[in-house]
Amino acid sequence: MAVVCQGLTKQYGHGSNTFQALRGLDLTVATGELVMLVGPSGCGKTTLVSILSAVIEPDAGECRVLGQDLIAMTPDEKTRFRRTHVGFVFQTFNLLPALSLAENVAVPLFIAGRHRRTALAAAEQLLDRVGLAGRADAKPGELSGGQQQRVAIARALVHGPSLVVCDEPTSNLDHRNGQEMMKLLRDTALAANRTVIVVTHDPRILGYADRVVHMDDGRIVTAPAPSSSERVGG
Amino acid sequence: MIRLALEMLIGDRVKALGLMLGVAFTAFLVTFAAGYFAGFMTNGFALITENSAADVWVMDPAVMSVEATINVTDAALNRVRAVPGVARAWPMLLADVEARFPNGRFQTFQLVGLDDVTLAGLPDSASPDVAARLRTPDAVVVASGGTSGKLGTPAQLRDQWPYDGAHLNVPLRPLAAGDQVLVNGLRVRVAAQARVLERFPPRPLMYTGIANARRLLPPERQRPTFVLVRARDGVSSRQLAQRIERQTGLRARPRDAFKADTVRWYLVNSEDVGDMTAMLMLAMVVGFGVAGIMLYMFSYENLRQYAVFKAMGASGRQLVGMVLAQAGGVAVLATGIGLGLCSLAGSAVAASGHPFRMLWFAPVLGAGGVLLISLTAALISVRPLLKLSPGEVFAGR
Numbered sequence: 326m327a328v329v330c331q332g333l334t335k336q337y338g339h340g341s342n343t344f345q346a347l348r349g350l351d352l353t354v355a356t357g358e359l360v361m362l363v364g365p366s367g368c369g370k371t372t373l374v375s376i377l378s379a380v381i382e383p384d385a386g387e388c389r390v391l392g393q394d395l396i397a398m399t400p401d402e403k404t405r406f407r408r409t410h411v412g413f414v415f416q417t418f419n420l421l422p423a424l425s426l427a428e429n430v431a432v433p434l435f436i437a438g439r440h441r442r443t444a445l446a447a448a449e450q451l452l453d454r455v456g457l458a459g460r461a462d463a464k465p466g467e468l469s470g471g472q473q474q475r476v477a478i479a480r481a482l483v484h485g486p487s488l489v490v491c492d493e494p495t496s497n498l499d500h501r502n503g504q505e506m507m508k509l510l511r512d513t514a515l516a517a518n519r520t521v522i523v524v525t526h527d528p529r530i531l532g533y534a535d536r537v538v539h540m541d542d543g544r545i546v547t548a549p550a551p552s553s554s555e556r557v558g559g
Numbered sequence: 560m561i562r563l564a565l566e567m568l569i570g571d572r573v574k575a576l577g578l579m580l581g582v583a584f585t586a587f588l589v590t591f592a593a594g595y596f597a598g599f600m601t602n603g604f605a606l607i608t609e610n611s612a613a614d615v616w617v618m619d620p621a622v623m624s625v626e627a628t629i630n631v632t633d634a635a636l637n638r639v640r641a642v643p644g645v646a647r648a649w650p651m652l653l654a655d656v657e658a659r660f661p662n663g664r665f666q667t668f669q670l671v672g673l674d675d676v677t678l679a680g681l682p683d684s685a686s687p688d689v690a691a692r693l694r695t696p697d698a699v700v701v702a703s704g705g706t707s708g709k710l711g712t713p714a715q716l717r718d719q720w721p722y723d724g725a726h727l728n729v730p731l732r733p734l735a736a737g738d739q740v741l742v743n744g745l746r747v748r749v750a751a752q753a754r755v756l757e758r759f760p761p762r763p764l765m766y767t768g769i770a771n772a773r774r775l776l777p778p779e780r781q782r783p784t785f786v787l788v789r790a791r792d793g794v795s796s797r798q799l800a801q802r803i804e805r806q807t808g809l810r811a812r813p814r815d816a817f818k819a820d821t822v823r824w825y826l827v828n829s830e831d832v833g834d835m836t837a838m839l840m841l842a843m844v845v846g847f848g849v850a851g852i853m854l855y856m857f858s859y860e861n862l863r864q865y866a867v868f869k870a871m872g873a874s875g876r877q878l879v880g881m882v883l884a885q886a887g888g889v890a891v892l893a894t895g896i897g898l899g900l901c902s903l904a905g906s907a908v909a910a911s912g913h914p915f916r917m918l919w920f921a922p923v924l925g926a927g928g929v930l931l932i933s934l935t936a937a938l939i940s941v942r943p944l945l946k947l948s949p950g951e952v953f954a955g956r
Contacts, residue, residue, distance in 0.1 A: 371953045380950045408872020419867045423570015436873045492953045
C-alpha cells in the first residue's frame with residue numbers, strides 16, 4: 326500500500342475560533358492507484374493531501390506513506406521526503422514566470438542538487454513526453470493554461486516521485502484541456518506505477534480515477550476499497 | 560538554486576530595474592555625501608596641503624588644528640631650528656583681519672604671514688613676478704578661498720576713497736594688482752589675486768611676508784602661529800616630530816597626522832560639520848530605508864514562489880541562500896551603478912568648483928552601507944520565509 330492512514334485528526338485555530346478539518350479519518354491507497362478526493366469546500370481534502378505529502382502534521386492518528394511513518398519524521402526528514410518522493414501539481418500551476426519551461430520543470434532536480442546540465446536534459450525529455458517538445462526555452466507566459474498545466478505535470482514527475490499529489494489540477498482549465506490534462510496525468514504518472522492522489526471539485530474528470538473517495542465534514546463518506554473501482558470512463 | 564534566485568530577480572524586469580535603481584540611488588547618495596564630506600574636510604586642511612614643503616608642523620601644545628590657533632613665542636623658531644634632524648625651519652603667522660575697501664565696505668580676511676626669505680606657502684599659481692612684487696613694501700596677494708563676490712572693489716574711480724562717506728551700493732570689479740585696501744587702518748597694495756585651494760569654512764585670504772603682517776597686526780598678535788619644518792634627508796617626519804616635542808615642549812605633528820588632527824577637530828568642534836553630518840545621516844537613513852523596504856518587498860512578493868520551492872523539498876538553508884543571493888546580486892550591481900554615477904556626478908561638480916573629493920572611504924562607505932542594508936533587509940525577509948508553510952500553495956489554503 327502506498328498510503329495507510331488511521332484516525333487522522335486535524336484542528337486549526339484556538340479557543341472559540343477552532344475549525345476541525347479532519348475527524349478521525351482512515352484512508353488506504355494502493356500503489357499505482359489514481360485516487361480522487363471529492364467533497365464540498367472545507368471538508369478537509371486539502372488538509373488530507375497536505376498531511377499525505379508531509380507538508381503539515383496531523384494532531385492525532387497514524388499515517389504511513391510509501392512505507393514511511395510520517396508522524397515520526399523530523400521536519401528535515403519531511404523536507405527530504407517531499408524532495409525525493411512527492412511530486413506536486415497545483416491549481417494555479419505555480420510556474421515561475423522568470424524561468425524557461427525547462428528550468429521550471431527542472432526545479433525539483435535543482436532542489437535535489439543535481440547538476441544543471443543533466444537536470445535540464447531530464448526536463449527536456451519530460452517536456453517531450455507532455456507534448457511540449459521544442460518549447461524548452463519558452464517562458465510560461467507564452468503558453469496557454471492547458472500547456473502550463475502540462476509543464477506542471479512534467480515538473481511533478483521529473484525527479485521520479487512515487488507519489489504525485491494534485492490539488493484541483495483542472496479547475497483553471499476548460500473542459501477539453503481538463504480532459505487532456507487528466508489523460509496525460511494517467512498516461513505519464515501511472516506508467517511508472519506511481520500513486521496519484523487528486524483533489525478535485527470537477528465531476529467531469531472523475532472517470533479518470535481508479536477510485537473516488539467522497540469526503541464531508543472531515544470524514545470519508547464513501548470510499549470503495551482499493552481493489553474495487555468506481556471508475557466510469559477514461 | 561543561486562542561479563534560479565538571480566533569474567527570478569531579473570525575470571521581472573520592471574521590478575528588478577526599480578529595485579536596482581532604488582539601491583543604486585542609495586549607493587550614489589551615500590557615496591556622494593561622503594565625497595562631499597571628504598571635500599569639505601580636504602578644504603579644511605588646505606593650508607597644510609598648500610605648504611607641502613613642510614614635513615612637520617610645530618605649534619602651541621593646545622593647538623589641535625589649523626582652524627583654531629594661538630601663537631607661539633618668537634623664540635620657538637630658533638628652538639626648533641636647534642633640534643637635530645631639522646634641515647630648515649620657517650615661521651608662519653595666521654590672523655583674522657578686517658580689510659576696508661576703497662568704497663568703505665569691509666571684509667574679514669585670514670592673513671597668512673609667510674617667511675620673508677622664501678615666501679614658502681605662497682600659492683602655486685602666483686608667478687615669480689608676483690613673488691617679486693610681494694617683496695615690495697605693503698604688498699599682499701589676495702585669494703577668494705572658496706568665497707564668491709567678496710573681493711570686489713569699486714569699478715569707478717569716483718567711488719574710491721570718497722570724501723563724502725561710504726559708497727556702498729556701487730558697481731564693483733574684482734580686486735586686481737595695484738588696488739589698495741586698508742588693513743587695521745594701514746594701507747596695503749594688492750600684488751595679485753591668486754587662485755588657491757578652497758577653504759572650509761570658505762574665507763577670503765590675504766598672503767603677505769611676515770614682516771608686513773607684523774606691521775599690520777597689533778603687538779600681541781605678531782608672533783608666529785606655526786613653525787614649519789623640513790626634515791633632513793633620512794630623518795622620518797614622525798621621529799623628528801617626537802624629537803621636537805621632547806626638546807621644545809611644543810606640539811609637533813607630521814604633515815599627514817596634522818591633517819588627520821584637523822579633520823578630527825572639525826568632527827568634534829565644528830557645528831557646521833555637525834549640521835552637515837546630521838543632514839548626511841538623514842539622507843543615508845532615508846536612502847537605506849528605501850533600499851531596505853524595496854528589498855524586503857521584493858522578497859515578500861515572492862513568498863508564494865518560495866512556498867512552492869518549500870513544498871517541493873527545498874531546505875531552509877537553500878531558501879536563505881536564494882534570498883541572500885538576490886540581495887547580494889542587487890547590492891553588487893546597484894553599488895556598481897551608484898558608484899559609477901557618483902564618479903560622473905562628482906567629476907562634474909568638482910569641475911564646477913564644488914568641494915567634492917572621491918577619497919577611498921567614500922566608495923567604501925557607499926558599498927559597505929548598501930551591502931549592510933541589503934543583508935539586513937534579506938535577513939528580515941528570511942524570517943517570514945522560514946515560517947512560511949509550504950501548504951500555502953494548495954488551493955484550499
